[in-house]
Amino acid sequence: MANIDVLTILPDLILIGFAFALLLAGAFSRVERQVNFNMVSALAFVVAFTVNWFQYGADKFGFYNMFMYDQVAGVFRFIFYGIGFLVSLMSEPYICGRIKHKGEYYALIMLSTVGMSFIATSYDLIMLVLGLEAMSLSVYVLTGMFKTDERSVEASMKYFLLGAFSSAIMLLGIAFIYGTLGTTNFGEVLESFKSGLGGTKPQILLVGAMLVLAGVLFKVAAVPFHMWTPDVYEGAPTSVTAFMISGVKAASFIMLIRVFVLGLQIVVFDIVTVIMVISAITMTLGNVCALIQKNVKRMLAYSSIAHAGYILVGFVALNRTSLGAIIFYLMAYALMNIGAFAVLALFQDRGNSLESLSGSGFKYPFLGLMMTIFMFSMVGLPPTAGFMGKFYIFKGALEAGYVWLVVLAVLNSAVSAYFYLRVLIYMFFEDFKGTVRPAINATPTAVALLLTSIGILYLGVFPQNLFELTRKCMTYIH
Amino acid sequence: MPVIGLQNFFLLTGVVLFCIGVIGFLIRRNLIICFMCIELMLNGVNLVFITYAHYLKSAIGMMYVLFVMAIAAAEVSIGLAIILMVFRLKASVDMDELNTMRG
Numbered sequence: 001m002a003n004i005d006v007l008t009i010l011p012d013l014i015l016i017g018f019a020f021a022l023l024l025a026g027a028f029s030r031v032e033r034q035v036n037f038n039m040v041s042a043l044a045f046v047v048a049f050t051v052n053w054f055q056y057g058a059d060k061f062g063f064y065n066m067f068m069y070d071q072v073a074g075v076f077r078f079i080f081y082g083i084g085f086l087v088s089l090m091s092e093p094y095i096c097g098r099i100k101h102k103g104e105y106y107a108l109i110m111l112s113t114v115g116m117s118f119i120a121t122s123y124d125l126i127m128l129v130l131g132l133e134a135m136s137l138s139v140y141v142l143t144g145m146f147k148t149d150e151r152s153v154e155a156s157m158k159y160f161l162l163g164a165f166s167s168a169i170m171l172l173g174i175a176f177i178y179g180t181l182g183t184t185n186f187g188e189v190l191e192s193f194k195s196g197l198g199g200t201k202p203q204i205l206l207v208g209a210m211l212v213l214a215g216v217l218f219k220v221a222a223v224p225f226h227m228w229t230p231d232v233y234e235g236a237p238t239s240v241t242a243f244m245i246s247g248v249k250a251a252s253f254i255m256l257i258r259v260f261v262l263g264l265q266i267v268v269f270d271i272v273t274v275i276m277v278i279s280a281i282t283m284t285l286g287n288v289c290a291l292i293q294k295n296v297k298r299m300l301a302y303s304s305i306a307h308a309g310y311i312l313v314g315f316v317a318l319n320r321t322s323l324g325a326i327i328f329y330l331m332a333y334a335l336m337n338i339g340a341f342a343v344l345a346l347f348q349d350r351g352n353s354l355e356s357l358s359g360s361g362f363k364y365p366f367l368g369l370m371m372t373i374f375m376f377s378m379v380g381l382p383p384t385a386g387f388m389g390k391f392y393i394f395k396g397a398l399e400a401g402y403v404w405l406v407v408l409a410v411l412n413s414a415v416s417a418y419f420y421l422r423v424l425i426y427m428f429f430e431d432f433k434g435t436v437r438p439a440i441n442a443t444p445t446a447v448a449l450l451l452t453s454i455g456i457l458y459l460g461v462f463p464q465n466l467f468e469l470t471r472k473c474m475t476y477i478h
Numbered sequence: 479m480p481v482i483g484l485q486n487f488f489l490l491t492g493v494v495l496f497c498i499g500v501i502g503f504l505i506r507r508n509l510i511i512c513f514m515c516i517e518l519m520l521n522g523v524n525l526v527f528i529t530y531a532h533y534l535k536s537a538i539g540m541m542y543v544l545f546v547m548a549i550a551a552a553e554v555s556i557g558l559a560i561i562l563m564v565f566r567l568k569a570s571v572d573m574d575e576l577n578t579m580r581g
Contacts, residue, residue, distance in 0.1 A: 156560050157563075161509070161516070161557075175526040178527065179530040182534050182536055183538065235578075
């Protein structure tokens, strides 16, 4: 088993190659004018997706047990590359004219995706940390991509400081885990727990696990660590917010599953109680704060906190149905968020106030229809993917006997209908002000919108196949 | 495994360094000082790693230290660039100036 198997990270290597090629192309002004960066970037993601398609299936270890490419990693790679593809398509009309060197933007999106995919494939805590840093550092820069916009720079600064702070805390946790077990490889952890410690759990191991959990929950944006979320999601360029809210969130949940269900299984039942309380508070606080927002981006940021709470319910239940449902929910969540932010990005208004959308639903019927689908999916109304995602998560939680948590989550979704549907009320039942015009010549964005909405409706009407796939791939638990 | 006094001393130093970093990060308002506090936290972590590596007689902890140093270097380059952008826009590196977004 101890060997270097380049095939385990082949799609990521392809992405890295494309990213460097784009950076290089951006360095020569004559080349830069001729290259269609968003199309090259979309092509790179399609290639990576296809390679992953052919690799999917068998479990592979690589780089001296640093990577384990299993089916969960494969499914998450599909999610990440899909997100990268859709974000590459929708970015162009928004960043056009605002970012001077577009090559850097797309290269950073790709490198960040590589970091996410490393997180999903890692089989050792050190690889996980490196993937996390590769992802986060790229996203810090992407957040501050609008160098002259105060809010973008401010968001970048806040995200960077708090992100670096949380990863330092996580590293201390890893140090304590290493100190008690003598290893951080997921395969060896269980063995050394049995042989070295004789099955006892020293306090310091729990402290380490809690510190790592704090670092992960920061990325998830669960409640005690959610302070950065609204500011960063509001200040970042809209296309980057779409990328963060879908990609970074999915990456942090696979990090949670990978560390505590695959790696440190020995402490998972100790942390579930903590997560149960956190998930209850997270979804309630996210929804309550979202009720009073006037800015659509900020409202969606608070709603992302609430959604993190719902997904954590799936982690608390900790059975195969609920963990498979987490993956399904993350897919649905990525589709609806990228779609909603693509519509917002088309209304090229940095304010993103609710008023600026007034009456646009009838004026631009295509965008109105799309936004309706995305908002219905966010509330969780059938026949959309959001409904099926919530349904499966709650089903898993009920199987595990967490009735009160499910009741709370359902009540929360009822409350959330108010602020999601308010967007539609502004779009369809207010007079058109004509202050904001959507970008023209946005064919790629239209394609992205069509793909996301078809995906949402497909997953809403025929969820069975995909859910069976996600449930089956979750081999960490029986 | 036997707990030795000297080991505890080094671990305690590392954790104390880390805690000084945390406290500094939370109470100081200057962006550069906050940033230095994060570096202090990372160095505290490094000391903990190297102590464990020495007493467990395993090289993994030392590898961690090298990687943490690399991560810290990457963070420095990006962090200082962002602080520079803030300074260009606001002519100040005070955290209280970062208040455009509310709610």
